[in-house]
Amino acid sequence: MLTESEMNRNIVLLADPNKITRQKALQNLCNDLKSSLSINDNNDHLHPPSNIIESMLKIFSDPAEKNRDLALTYISMYVTKYCTDENNIDKILTLxxxxxxxxxxxxxxxxxxEEIRLxxxxxxxxLCRIYTNGNKLALYxxxxxxxxxxxxxxxxPEVRKLSCELTSKLSFKCHEKFHLMSENLIKPIIETMKHQHAKVRVEAINALGNVIRYGNNKSIExxxxxLAQRFFDHTSTVRLAVINVVGIWMLELRDRYSYFHMMLPLLLTGYTDEIEEIRETTDSLWxxxxxxxxxENEEDLKDQINFPNIPKKYPPTYLTVIDSYSFISTYNFFFQIQSVIFYRTCQLRSVKIAFSLKKY
Structure with missing residues (x-):
C-alpha cells in the first residue's frame, strides 16, 4: 500500500506532460485502491485526499485512452469503497x-x-442505485x-441498452419531478425502439413505458x-414487452382513462398473437x-352489474378472434371483437365490464 507521501507524489504526477508518467501514476493509485477493497476496516488503509477526484476528472480529457480508462476505473472503485450511502456521495455527484x-x-x-462510454x-x-432520496437525485x-x-x-448497442435501463431507474427514483423534463427523452427512445438488436428494442420499450408512467402522460399521444408498429416485430419478447407496457399503463397511468381509447386496441391485439405466453399475458392484464x-367506477356501474342486460346477438361459435381480426381495420376493432373474446371464455362478469367500457 502507498504511504501518504507516495500517494501525494502520484497525484502530482497526474499533471505530468508525459503520458507514460501519468499512466504509471494512475496505475499505482488504482492498484492501491483495489487492494483496499478487500479490507473491511477503513482505518487500515490511507484514505485518499479530498482533491483526488478533481485530479482524476481532469484525466477524462487525456488524449491517451488507457489513461482515461484508468481514471474512470479509479472513480468507480472510489464510489464502491467510500460512497456506500447517499450522504457520502453528494459532493462526488456535484463534481x-x-x-x-x-x-x-x-x-x-x-x-x-465505446468501452469508456459504457x-x-x-x-x-x-450512483442512481445508491440514492434512495429521489429529491436529492432530482437536483441534477x-x-x-x-x-x-x-x-x-x-x-x-450496449450503451443504448444500459442507458434505457438507467432511464427506467431514474424515472422511478425521481417520479415527483420527472414529469418536468420527461418529454425530452421520448424521441430518442422511439428511435431506439427500431434498433436492429432485439434486446435493445425491449429495453427501449420498457424505458418508454416508465418515462410515460412516471413522467408526462401526454407523451402517450x-x-x-x-408502439403499435412493434406488434409486427419478428421477436416475441419485443411484442410481449409492448403488451406489458400497455397493460401497466392501463392499470397505473395517472390519466389512463383519458387515453383508454388509444390503449385498448393495442392490448386486445395480444389476443391474436401466435405465442401462447403473449395471449395469456394479454388475458391476465385485460x-x-x-x-x-x-x-373505480362502482357507483356508475352498479345498475349494470346488478341488472345485466346482455345482448342476445353474439357472433356464431365458430367465429374465432383471429377470424374477426382479419376484417377489422380500425379502432372499431374493440367494439366488434370484445363479444368474441368473452363468448369464448364464458366470463359473464367480464362481458358486463367490457360493455361498460364502450363509451371510451
Missing part, C-alpha cells in the same frame, strides 16, 4: 455530473471509446436528461403509433384492467 455532461451529453461524440453509464447507474435532473437523451441513441375499472 461528476458536469464532467459526464461534457463527455457524453453533447451532440458530437466527445468520448471516442463504463461511464455503468457508474452513473450505480437536467444533467441526467442531457446525458441520457444522447446516450440512448449511442452508436454502441406520440408513442402509441410507434382481466385486471376490467376489475380495476369496475372498482
Amino acid at each position: 461528476l455530473m458536469p464532467a459526464f455532461v461534457q463527455r457524453l451529453g453533447t451532440n458530437d461524440i466527445i468520448e471516442p471509446s 463504463n461511464s453509464i455503468s457508474l452513473l447507474s450505480e 435532473l437536467n444533467e441526467w436528461i442531457t446525458i441520457l437523451k444522447r446516450t440512448i441513441i449511442d452508436p454502441y 406520440d408513442s402509441i403509433s410507434p 382481466w385486471d384492467v376490467g376489475l380495476k375499472y369496475e372498482k
